[in-house]
Amino acid sequence: MTNRACRAILALSVGFGCGTRPEPDSDGSVTVVVTSNDAPTGVGTVGPSGGTVMTESGVEVEIPAGALSTDAEIQIVPSALTPPPALHPVTAAYDFLPRDLALGVAVTIVLPLPAETTVAMAFYTPADDSSWDSVGGACWDGSLKANVTRLGTYFAAAPQ
Secondary structure, three states: OOHHHHHHHHHHHHHOOOOOOOOOOOOOOEEEEOOOOOOOOEEEEEOOOOEEEEOOOOOEEEEOOOOOOOOEEEEEEEOOOOOOHHHOEOOOOEEEEOOOOOOOOOEEEEEEOOOOOOOOEEEEEOOOOOOOEEEEOEEEOOEEEEEEOOOOEEEEEOOO
16 A cells, blocks of 8 residues: 555544554555544545455455455445345445445455344345345354445345
């Protein structure tokens, strides 16, 4: 990651109230945690070497090296969409943005689960749509992790 990109991330972090400068990992990737006083959002710039953007509450997207061809601003924000009750949601819906971002390889979304939830799957919708598709996932360490090939709106649901 270039010094310019690190300064941009630092500027974003300070602008949202986070006062620590992200340090690149040994592989050059950066993990960015950005919090806002208004909502549990995450914002960060990730490039070809990969990185992770997460909210203070633990919702995250892990972007591996090679998934992006250039630097991109990644956002995680609470969605205005309400998961359908018939699917038995156990999390709120989150928008992973930008929706139209070209991904070279799958990325991993992470949705923290309530303590009593041990089985769940992720659901996806590409936009303000009433149809939701299951994208599966695996539960461990109190979270649902799903490998996905596009950004959009996701939530976790448990079988009843």
